[in-house]
Amino acid sequence: MTATPEVSASVDPNVLTAVLDGKWAGVRRAIRAEMADTRFRDACDLDVEQHRAQVLDQLHELARSGRPRLGFSPEYGGGGDIGGSLTSFEMLAFGDLSLMVKAGVQWGLFGGAVQLLGTAEHHERYLRPIMDLELPGCFAMTETGHGSDVQHLRTTATYDPGTQEFVINTPDQAARKDYIGNAARDGRMAVVFAQLITEGGSRGVHAFLVPIRDERGRPCAGVRISDCGRKAGLNGVDNGRLVFDEVRVPRTALLNQYGDVAPDGTYSSPIDSDNRRFFTMLGTLIRGRVSVAGSAGSATKRALAIAVRYGETRRQFWHPDGHEVAILDYLAHQRCLLPALATSYALHFAQEELVDALDELQSGGSYDEHRQRELESRAAGIKAVATWHATSTIQAAREACGGAGYLAENLLPVLKADTDVFTTFEGDNTVLLQLVAKGLLTSYRDHFEDLGTMATARFVAEQFVGAVIERTAARKVIERLVDAAPGRDDEDALFDRGWQLKLFEDREEHLLDGVARRLRRAASDDTDPFRVFNDAQDHVLHAARAHIDRVVLEAFVAGIDRCGDAGARALLERVCDLYVMANVEADRAWFLEHGRLSASRAKAVVAAVNDLCQELRPQARTLVDAFAIPEQFLAAPMLSEEP
Structure with missing residues (x-):
């Protein structure tokens, strides 16, 4: 065998840490310091409601720290540091994984969808309250009958040119939005993925902003919410199910970065192919x-x-x-x-x-x-x-x-x-x-x-x-x-x-x-x-x-x-x-x-x-x-x- 470097018995772990911390070492050090001061106890002996409440408290503390702003545009008060944001989520996972997942839903999935699929109107209206946790949200993609097969989701968003609204509907049980984080307890708005139907035809899956609760926590008209209940783990995350019964949202609820609908119902997109557009939209959310x-x-x-x-x-x-x-x-x-x-x-x-x-x-x-x-x-x-x-x-x-x-x-x-x-x-x-x-x-x-x-x-x-x-x-x-x-x-x-x-x-x-x-x-x-x-x-x-x-x-x-x-x-x-x-x-x-x-x-x-x-x-x-x-x-x- 070729000669191999001799391993010293006294390698300083701090030297290895510096190598592992890499490009975002500053973010890692700052989060370690913040985590060291955490006042929250381990969740192993909490019941579901106690755990959910503790995670929500932690989420608000996280919002106050300003750390969730890292991945958002500086134009709206963000840090413009996507890598730092991803590193933050990675570091959160040294602690309660329910907090990491709930934070990921709020700022990674819900906020990320608004930022990456929406346009200036959505950014100006929603990004700051999302970053500050004033608007808790959900990412409603998965359906009971269609998990990985996103392209064939069955929820519909049918445009009504008479009222300039989209009608969000769950046509059957298989189309129920399932396992949606933040839905069972805390979410007030959802990014809902649905088949966009206009002028009598479908233009594929698009994303829509749909209110699911009012400010007092009551389900909005036409929205049925149920709790997925206790899971094997991650019980600090309030996973729920959403059903939409002809819920009307304004035309501007469409996150229209890659496809838009004019007041008269005319569809337009910078990407001609429905397939290519779908994969482009989905690809931004990785x-x-x-x-x-x-x-x-x-x-x-x-x-x-x-x-x-x-x-x-x-x-x-x-x-x-x-x-x-x-x-x-x-x-x-x-x-x-x-x-x-x-x-x-x-x-x-x-x-x-x-x-x-x-x-x-x-x-x-x-x-x-x-x-x-x-x-x-x-x-x-x-x-x-x-x-x-x-x-x-x-x-x-x-x-x-x-x-x-x-x-x-x-x-x-x-x-x-x-x-x-x-x-x-x-x-x-x-x-x-x-x-x-x-x-x-x-x-x-x-x-x-x-x-x-x-x-x-x-x-x-x-x-x-x-x-x-x-x-x-x-x-x-x-x-x-x-x-x-x-x-x-x-x-x-x-x-x-x-x-x-x-x-x-x-x-x-x-x-x-x-x-x-x-x-x-x-x-x-x-x-x-x-x-x-x-x-x-x-x-x-x-x-x-x-x-x-x-x-x-x-x-x-x-x-x-x-x-x-x-x-x-x-x-x-x-x-x-x-x-x-x-x-x-x-x-x-x-x-x-x-x-x-x-x-x-x-x-x-x-x-x-x-x-x-x-x-x-x-x-x-x-x-x-x-x-x-x-x-x-x-x-x-x-x-x-x-x-």
Whole structure:
């Protein structure tokens, strides 16, 4: 194996924190200071109403801090800092996740829709009261019968030129707006997504501002509101259901950035295609998806910090020399936590790259459709991987803490319950990976003429929100490493970073090429296109996942390259090695089946994971302390008990 940097036993976690904090370090430091002064107790012993009330109080405190203004336009009193706003949501997730979600609904989804889909009239009238929480709102997209399939929502908004109003209607039970945050208790207005009907025809899904309660909290005429009730987690969020019975709103209630209706009912839009307009409107709203990925990352870091601390203090069974062994000294325990910790580091750098890209795109002042589509797909993939990682890692952390980890007071069960829904809200993860795959197939088709215009590619394009994926912008460090990589069979290759990058890239390209050719062959006759795609769905999802794994690794490598401290850099290099080896180990059946690893090399990967876990064991506490989670959010009683 090639020589690897020697990891110092005395790396300062503060140095790592500075690397992790990145571009928005100032925002992170300020929020940590604010969170350290919080007066609110943990919600594990509150009933639903107490929890909702506490979260609303916290939301008002947050509004008074001015922090929610970060993501809004300076013209209306905002901070004009989209990246800072997304980072704020990510940091909120170190605490009560109900607060993060409710804040996300108010300022990310409701406020974001008004800002990004509305025009000057809406901005001038609504943005300040939204920022100040004078106007609590909802984001009413999901329907009982149509969750991920937004394009076919059934709620209607029919224009009446005689009164110059839209009539918002729920035609049947399947069209009921479901699981709407802020609806059951606190919301007064909703951004309602509905099929716009004018001049006798539908122009697709558009967004409308619809009052749902008056200032005394009573439902508005024609609006029926019900409570979703107690959930598995996030019970500080008042999720509700909305039904509209011929509710009339003025013509100006249409958020008309991408489509407008004149007083006489004439429809106009700067985008001619209904499909393209729909995807453009939806694409502007990806901040919520990005925030979920970042928040899942924060919750996962919190669980790992608790579990690692417990693993260092909890002792079980005796060593032959007479001392009781800390459970984190057992290799099995290390394998439970440390590869997951390495993945959390990798995803942190990928999330930072994603936030930076979104900030640059949405702050640029001009619309770039190609970059927007690529970013939508990247956000979808990172969200899927990060939330699945949260679900598996928080469960592993709970198990690693034994019976103590099952007590609500020790925080892990609450984290487990609160994050469970992350895999299915802001986009079901399986659907999101299909979005990624669609973009990959589109790019493949564009670059390889022999793919042609296969029916299945058309089917995928029609059925799933799309984004054209290209290779990330050339990063010299990655190109240099890949160019210098040893051959596949070189004995010294395993820990060579260029070899690792090429391995991930090769897996992605092979899977994409295979699925594209498989779909093309299957679609060469009159086979039903749905069946063609459905029969290859496992292959499609594997290709999408391999793509995101490669993107995450490249982000990690780029993050390490920015680290100027030799000791911290050496430690991050080994954490990156563990991320790679654990990823390869998990998919080593594929690598073996496709000749990318020999049997002996596959065994070496397993041994490498073991060796890296043992090497990083002394640094485990440093690695979780570097997350700089405010101590009150790690105050699990099991960590203060005498060993």
